[in-house]
Amino acid sequence: MNEKRTKLNPIENNITLTVSVSVAVAIAGSSTKESLAEITSLPPKARVRLYKMYLKSQLSWNVIIPAENLDVEGLMLQKAIVIRLLDDFASKKASKNLGYFMALTTLERIGEGKVREHTGDVLFPVEFSCITFKIFRGEILEGVVDKILKHGVFLRCGPTDKVYLSHQKMADYKYVPGENPIFMNEKMSRIEKDTVVRFIVVGARYVEAEKEFQAVVSLEGDYLGPISQNAT
Template sequence: MFILSKFTDLLHLPPPTFAHPTATALEDRINEKYANKVVHNIGLCISLYDLSKVSEGMIGQDGGAHVNVEFRMIVFRPFKGEVLTGRISSATAAGVKVRTDFFDEVFVPAAGLFEGSRFDGKEQVWIWHNDDQDFYMDKNEVIRFRVEGEVFVDQLPVPPHLKGEESSLHNKPPYAITASCQQAGLGLVSWWVEEEEDGEEGE
């Protein structure tokens, strides 16, 4: 689910940061710039892991220092086939939207749900019919899913003359995950709790 990614950047440290140790000032600047942000084709940066190399600072016209830094970030980028848990955010006829504690862009398309699933448009909920029973995928329920793919969208700055206009490109999240729930143990965690408990009692 998490990986370490190496970055190189030229960071600017304004004069007020000189009162702090250089490493502390750089760590704060890196987290401010990268933490909780998506880097294209890398993933969602969580926080700084460590500093690898720090150059001598070059003083600029504003009196601040420009420092070349190599560092590693903890990045959220699950691999294909990895099983994760989250909570259902919403549902449409197209599928189920899922969120984790820090990432909101997980989508399970209708084709990725169990066979026998149907969408109730009135209740806005997916229902899995199995063994003559209906299992509801209600909002905020804990769901276990399998990662099937990822999509990165390079969100370029919007030109001034286009600001305020609808843009399908800029309405898309910079990083999204597609998932499935088609194997035993996947879907709502509550569906399988009783079965798991019965198995433990039989051991």
């Protein structure tokens, strides 16, 4: 589609966005808000381990403003661009390279608009900083037990609930059936629903159709296993 430049001036001012938590919740649900709240409540030294899976990225996207919304200028136009960027950011959800799009933090630059010839809509190039969440193989993380099956458990970790811990990867733990099934070892250590578990990631993949990451994890290693019960 043909485009042409307009006289709309680029906006250079940095804008620090204060909607990061609400954007993250819109993308990933209430568990994301809880995760971010837990991190910000910790002392700086304790945040290092938890921040490993959170990445800061700088991106350049194009934002399209419909022609009917172009009767504004200055700060009102800037606001319209920011709102559209936030909508686009939330609907994007995740990408293979960057992980889950969690929070848009700073709008660095809004470039000169280009009118799309056949529609009259205007395309603005924008540069911004954001926080993303991605699980890496070999990383040690913590998750909350969400579902317990005979052959393993599914955990929630940040925005994903597709973290699988097989019974073969939790040494000495045996499945105990019942109305509320659990895994338990000889030392009476229990893995049950809502238990916080520290694990190591042994494999991760991105499912494009669902825009989701899936991970396989293990408790084989030092200092791994359940660390608290009843997280919710």
